[in-house]
Amino acid sequence: MMARIARLVVALVASLALIALVRTAGAQTPASDSREALIARALAAGPASVTAHATVAVMDAEGRMTVLRRGTNGFTCLPGDPTVVAKPAMCADRASMQWGSDLAHHRPKPTNTVPGITYMLAGATQRSDSDPYDSTSAPMTIGPHWMIIWPFDPATSGLPSHYRPTGSFIMWAGTPYAHVHVMALP
Numbered sequence: 545m546m547a548r549i550a551r552l553v554v555a556l557v558a559s560l561a562l563i564a565l566v567r568t569a570g571a572q573t574p575a576s577d578s579r580e581a582l583i584a585r586a587l588a589a590g591p592a593s594v595t596a597h598a599t600v601a602v603m604d605a606e607g608r609m610t611v612l613r614r615g616t617n618g619f620t621c622l623p624g625d626p627t628v629v630a631k632p633a634m635c636a637d638r639a640s641m642q643w644g645s646d647l648a649h650h651r652p653k654p655t656n657t658v659p660g661i662t663y664m665l666a667g668a669t670q671r672s673d674s675d676p677y678d679s680t681s682a683p684m685t686i687g688p689h690w691m692i693i694w695p696f697d698p699a700t701s702g703l704p705s706h707y708r709p710t711g712s713f714i715m716w717a718g719t720p721y722a723h724v725h726v727m728a729l730p
Contacts, residue, residue, distance in 0.1 A: 577623070583612055586621035590635030590663040591730055594619050598635055607648065629683045632668030637661050640693045643721070647676055653695075653720035660693035665729060673707040673725075676716045691715070692724040 577585075582602055587595040599615035603622060621635040636644065640660030647654070665688045672678035687709060698705040698714045701724075705717035708727060715725045 579612055582623040585623040585626070585633050585666070586612075586635070588666045589621055589624075589633035590619065590665060594635055594663065595621055607645070629669045630671060632664050633666045634668075635663045636693075640691075643693045643723075647721050650677075654693075656693070662691045662693060663730070664689055664691070673713070673715050674705070674717065676719055676721045687727060688729055689725055689727045690730050691726065694723060695720065696722050696724050 583600050586600045587598075589595075590598065594617065597615050597617040598619035598621045599611060600613040600621045600623075601609040601611045603609050609620075619635050619637050620641060622633065624633040625631040626633075637660050639656040639658050640662045642656040643654045643660050646656075664686070667688055668686045669683045670686060671681040671683060673684070684707065686707070696703070696714050696717075698717050701714065703724065704713045706713060707715075707725075710727050712724055712726045714722050716722050
């Protein structure tokens with residue numbers, strides 16, 4: 545059960561990274577970054593047990609991926625762009641990547657049929673913990689965390705629906721893209 549939950553959280557993170565990358569115009573990473581620097585930044589987003597066998601890729605503004613290193617475990621790690629809000633480095637499983645694509649394409653709800661797992665262990669910046677499409681609020685800095693990508697409701701889970709620097713909360717509560725944010729290393 546714990547392994548399944550871990551796989552789900554990784555998927556969530558990947559999806560969130562994919563969403564952040566696709567909805568922000570421009571290149572995914574600074575042009576001056578070397579291949580080695582991109583891979584190192586991507587791998588810093590997940591635990592070694594995941595990154596050791598994960599695919600590492602970069603994504604362009606249209607959502608097309610270029611693989612930098614092939615993996616075998618179903619996780620994809622993306623380096624993001626540390627100079628752009630909502631473009632964090634992340635590692636996500638397939639379900640999270642699907643969830644992120646659905647969010648980026650403004651689909652009414654995610655189409656993944658199993659929970660996903662996403663890791664953002666290098667931290668992130670975001671604009672809102674209540675609106676997945678907010679592009680104008682002041683940036684918030686978020687510490688290392690991981691996510692379970694699946695529809696969660698604060699009323700039934702008992703979790704708060706606002707950012708907390710420790711513990712867990714439901715991000716984007718009340719939307720089809722609500723998910724659990726766990727503010728800790730796995």
